[in-house]
Amino acid sequence: MNRTESINDGASEIASVLVAVQASLSLVAGLSALPFAIVEPGFRVLGVMTILIAAAMFWLARNLRRGRRWAWQWLVSLELLCLAITALLSLLPIGAVRGPVPVLVNLVIPMAVVVVLAGAKSDARRAA
Amino acid sequence: MYDIATDHAGGLTAAFLLLLFVFAFGRGLRLLAGRRVAWAVRVTQAYDAAPSITKLAATLMLLSGGIHLALVPGHEGITGVLFGIDGLGFVGLAIAAFVTTWWRRPAVLWLVATILAYLVWIIAGWETPDQVGIACKLIELVALGLLMRLANPTRRTWPRRVWRATAFPLMACVTTLGIWVGGLAHPDALHAHAGALLQPVADVATPEQQAAGAKLLADTRASIARYQDPAAAIAAGFKPGPVSSAEPLRHFENSANANAVLDPNRPQALVYARTPHGLQLIGAMYEMKRAGQWGPDPGGPLTQWHQHEGICFSPFGFEFSFETPFWTCPVGSTSITTPPMLHVWIIDNGKNGPFAADLDKTVQRQLTGRS
Numbered sequence: 451m452n453r454t455e456s457i458n459d460g461a462s463e464i465a466s467v468l469v470a471v472q473a474s475l476s477l478v479a480g481l482s483a484l485p486f487a488i489v490e491p492g493f494r495v496l497g498v499m500t501i502l503i504a505a506a507m508f509w510l511a512r513n514l515r516r517g518r519r520w521a522w523q524w525l526v527s528l529e530l531l532c533l534a535i536t537a538l539l540s541l542l543p544i545g546a547v548r549g550p551v552p553v554l555v556n557l558v559i560p561m562a563v564v565v566v567l568a569g570a571k572s573d574a575r576r577a578a
Numbered sequence: 579m580y581d582i583a584t585d586h587a588g589g590l591t592a593a594f595l596l597l598l599f600v601f602a603f604g605r606g607l608r609l610l611a612g613r614r615v616a617w618a619v620r621v622t623q624a625y626d627a628a629p630s631i632t633k634l635a636a637t638l639m640l641l642s643g644g645i646h647l648a649l650v651p652g653h654e655g656i657t658g659v660l661f662g663i664d665g666l667g668f669v670g671l672a673i674a675a676f677v678t679t680w681w682r683r684p685a686v687l688w689l690v691a692t693i694l695a696y697l698v699w700i701i702a703g704w705e706t707p708d709q710v711g712i713a714c715k716l717i718e719l720v721a722l723g724l725l726m727r728l729a730n731p732t733r734r735t736w737p738r739r740v741w742r743a744t745a746f747p748l749m750a751c752v753t754t755l756g757i758w759v760g761g762l763a764h765p766d767a768l769h770a771h772a773g774a775l776l777q778p779v780a781d782v783a784t785p786e787q788q789a790a791g792a793k794l795l796a797d798t799r800a801s802i803a804r805y806q807d808p809a810a811a812i813a814a815g816f817k818p819g820p821v822s823s824a825e826p827l828r829h830f831e832n833s834a835n836a837n838a839v840l841d842p843n844r845p846q847a848l849v850y851a852r853t854p855h856g857l858q859l860i861g862a863m864y865e866m867k868r869a870g871q872w873g874p875d876p877g878g879p880l881t882q883w884h885q886h887e888g889i890c891f892s893p894f895g896f897e898f899s900f901e902t903p904f905w906t907c908p909v910g911s912t913s914i915t916t917p918p919m920l921h922v923w924i925i926d927n928g929k930n931g932p933f934a935a936d937l938d939k940t941v942q943r944q945l946t947g948r949s
Contacts, residue, residue, distance in 0.1 A: 463631050467723040474750035479906040486899035493899055496908040503909055545869045545915025549709040552905040554716055
């Protein structure tokens, strides 16, 4: 394989792409709330907050690629929080997690990020 | 709002089987390589030499290819042919990732073309967006993101940097918007409006069903007449829902009636219009206990229940928007599906009729002064 691939290889690269996907989906969710904010002021706050969180996730993904330890810690915490909320919502009879798309977005991707990041840390420990 | 289309369910099965096959194939290869079978050794070495990001991208393309191929039998004409070509292309590119050095650009083009073609099909109304299709697009978006990370930027100029940083979020936004537009522009027969799924019923009401519908309307009108004054409703145990500037109607719910099933004497909620002169009783709402549990429809197609899906609900009040096709909501809100409900409008509801999911827009404008 070519050199580019070996440079870009690694768990942090994969995790950063998955986080960028999550951030993009959050960005869309935040933007999509803004039209409703015209008639529902509460969604103005939620929409802007979601866009800010999406921006923070892009920033964390960027810093994860650069090997920043704090980005790793923040992302693991965020993903675990996301998984806990998903578990809680799936217990409630409100149909929040129903079908393959919410399972992929709310369960598989966060779990994959945690597994990849945990694997990367244990690899780094072994290498040390 | 987005269900699993019957003819797409096979795609999910194919995805599971494909993952199992890939796992078993990999184990088999390792076994043969351990026994020094020459071709198995070569394939295993090529796979091991590939970076993990390439392995994941190839697996996702293989998955998308498998789903597309599994959907070919359920799609006639040009759509079926394109699914076949697309699926074979993905399988070919997934293999090419381990045996060629030129695979990345064609794979990026193939993924972008596939996603854009899906959006064209959805917006044109040739395909209905469903969870299998949307899940497939999510898989392709992740694969695209991985391939974009494999790019080797030769010139690091500012426009190129900006493009590299914004291309993927832009693609995700375009994909979401396209699916959304397609879904809202071409709802299937069971979606009354965005987010409301209708109970499947026959096309025409029989004379008996027409009589039963008229009786339900008359019984409901007679029963709730005592609640013209909202104070009487509150005294009877109905609790006013939160006031929302987005909602010209106001529901008063009575949790004591939760177990009643289409009982005109015990409706789950009363509906008032917020008129310039105060609240005016305009109907009742019957509600079942669980999502997906359709209620009895004595009037057949006249008394068709509906449930609301894909609403982003904020516990801070009656604030809501629609969830995105990727099932995401703004922070602080969550996607909910309501139990089935049936409105009985005791006022003249125009062309929508007395059991419609929504109040007629003209009637609503006349009552509340806004649409």
